[in-house]
Amino acid sequence: MIRKLLTGNGAAAWGARLAKIDYVPAFPITPQTEIIETIAHWIDKGQMDCRMITMDSEHSMITAAGAAAATGVRVFTATSSQGFLYGMEMIYTVAGWRAPFVLVNVSRGLSAPITLEPDHNDVLAARDSGFLQIHCATCQEVLDSVLFAYRLGEDERVRLPVIVNLDGFYLSFTREPVEIPDDKKVDRFLPPYDPEETHFRAGDPISQGVVVLGGSQYSYFRYETHLASLNALVVFEEVSIEFKELFGRSYQPVEAYRTEDAEIIFFMMGSFATKAKDAVDCLRSVGRKVGLLRPRLFRPFPVKAIIRVLEGKKGVAVIDQNLSMGKGGVLHAELCSALYGVADSPPILVSFIGGLGGRDIIREEFYEMAAVTMKAIERGETPPPRLLYTTEEMMRMKGLQSIARVEQLKREEKR
């Protein structure tokens, strides 16, 4: 075991290296590119026995990834944001091939307006695709999750591709101390990929992704994929035990932080949840009973694990780093559906939208969210959803708008 300062991207690349991947179809996109650069560098130095190939697009990249996995090799790929969406047709398609591989998505807000900084609308667009989704908050978790992801996806009860998600910039380019697990131990945790019946070879023909006629057959295969995804919940628990024995780190489908005696819970995903942890500590120091619940596994959605933590709580502040136009926060809707009708579930689920396009969420805003949630509990009334946006920000925005307006007026004058 070595301890090293790694960026989130570096950690993802290390995960791929330790997983002894065979094949990496690639396409550059900010903020993911460091991952494929790192792997390319290792291949050039002979440190990885792997083929990397740059495709003409993410659509082609995900096609090649799925096709290679369907042929029987261990595949890794990575993308981000617009690229992720460019390949979306294939994200849905390859999941149906039931050929496992790992795709690291480095989250970045979607166009328009175009930006480089993170939120989760990119990865959530694949919510219903059949890919499993693991969302990371630290660089260590990124490395570990890549290993985890292969175990989950390749399990015969699951057989699905897996997305490992990390936030662009905040995690992709932040260096943290990361334990790089011992190679031999990783081999014990993750033996070589056994493609079982999923392969193309002479004398043993297989047809993949074929046409079905009618809804009955279609429903069968689609629902089968859903059940396979749910199986990952069981597999996760098993893998988690093995992982802890070998590497000493424990991963659950959800991370619960200081939730046991908490009355209010922050509920959010990704690296911004580490900011929530800090806020929890501060609020605790002044006697507020606050905790954090972070789904690590988003697909399958760990409903039972979430209920276990939230049972008996008074209220939840759901912080969505995404926005479903015309509805609101995706995570909020997911949580509502998971808790509805469950006895003793928290009566108040307040929806906050924050961190869009990398907009920071500061400590004071967590205090405010806790206060709003507390007030809602006292009144027994859920306030309307709220965007985290300060008066100061609005002033700055108005300032920019007035510049844009002046430029426009100048042009009009010239005419």
Place this chain on the structure above:
Amino acid sequence: MKESAFKSVKDLPATHVLGSGTPACAGCGALEGIKIFCDILGDKTVFVNAAGCMTLLTVYPFTPFRGSWIYTAMASAPAGAQGVRDALDLLIRKGRLKPKDDLKVVVLTGDGSAYGMGLSSTSAAIYRELDFIYICYDNEGYGNTGYQFSAATPHAARTATSKGVGGYWGYKKDLFSIWAAHRPTYVATVVGTEPLDMARKIEKAKDLKGSKLFIVLSPCPTGWRFEPAETIEVGKLAVKTGAWPLKEYINGKVVHTKIPLPRGKRPLVEEYLKRQGRFAHLFSPTRNEEVLEEIQARVDAYWEGVV
């Protein structure tokens, strides 16, 4: 180049690798072509398919193919071929697949994909010198959706999206030249109704390393509007009139493999057009001399450039 095993039509395989009873339309020219490919390539193949008519060949739980099949999407069959080829190579290199169990990777797409949406992934595959065979069955329109014009549709053809008096306003894209410009191992135009020419070309290309690409003119009874029984005649007329030049690109050169009779002696293109309902408006109620002459002039000019 070694001598062809196919000296006459009689040398072509009498039993077919591709199974019968597919959902393809009666008289499908594309299926004619694919049959010949399967006969020559054998069963150690994996077909990587893009959305099109031939996607319907494999309908769960049936397939006419003796080898494997993977349906990708409309734009990315060559990328799928890249993934399969690379994976097979890796498995062989790492000792996880016996070399004798290797497969030929064959992309199968229609013209809608090949001439348009799939061009980026095709260009990239050729540029990477992917070792694969690409079959474009070209029925000159989006056949599976009811025959709308595509970039492969010939000038003046009536399609579901060019029903006006003039038919299709555009001209067929020169995919052969676009492919050849990438300097791949092999490019050819073929038609199932010239099986000997086609078999020889497949035979020549199949064991060469690199990208081997075929455009298979595919007379389409439903889209071109002729009786299914006339597929063979229509295909033969396409060649005889010079409308569909049979050629190949190899070692940096384009060679025509079947040159029609010289101008004046070869049948006019209208003999080919007349057989197809999609060109009926050029003949009735009145002959559209201007368009017919233009089409003829283009074909003549092409062959003047060749001979």
